[in-house]
Amino acid sequence: MLRRLPRGSARSPLPPPAARSAVTAVPLAHAEMGVRGTRPPLVLLHGLFGSHGNFQTVAKALVRRVGGQPDLVERLISVDIGPTSTALISEFxxxxxxxxxVNIPAGLSRSTARQLADSQLSSTVQDPQLRQFLLTNLVAVEGRYIWRVNLDAISHHFADIMSFPVFHKPYPGPVLFLGGSNSPYISSKDYxxxxxxxxxxxxxxxEGAGHIVHQDKFEDFITAVLNFLPPP
Structure with missing residues (x-):
């Protein structure tokens, strides 16, 4: 189902010079797929609880079918999120x-630890695929299993994370908001x-996809992305 609206991604205004001078670059964990060429790259950014590994299958599929992908951002795809606060509808x-x-005894094998964590999460996180996504954050450190995401920091700043800043200048390029029909994260209230x-x-x-669209309906997701991107 496709709804067409008059179209855009707001860009943040540059901070004043004094603030810019205090900004330092932070190295980000990332993975590159394919061979660097003359075309602009297609950049995939994961969401909360995600990591750079989440979109590897998607990235490999797009590299095979698209190759590489001007202005800093030529076009934008927002996957199952709108430019409004989602704190009130989120189950996070x-x-x-x-x-x-989750309580996991030390010394267990990774597979046993994941099974135990999966069982303990199941009463709250009832979707098995969503549990598997969350469990990608379970890592072993010195024989103990911990969450690699900072749950305390996310909890403390949750309202800020799930809000959307106020922008006044619209983004003029083409944009696709690609949602799951079973997800509440994009609704008519956002239009x-x-x-x-x-x-x-x-x-x-x-149709039939929840919040993790690319996982629920992989081929439909890839098709929608390819249809939106300019041809090679």
């Missing part, structure tokens, strides 16, 4: 609480702000 606080409650900030936006929902 419950997931965080459940993850904090006025989408229209204001992204005047060249299309909104498309993939």
């Amino acid at each position: 606080p419950a997931y965080i609480s459940a993850m904090k409650s 006025p702000e989408i229209q204001r900030l992204f005047p060249k936006a299309d909104v498309q929902f993939i």
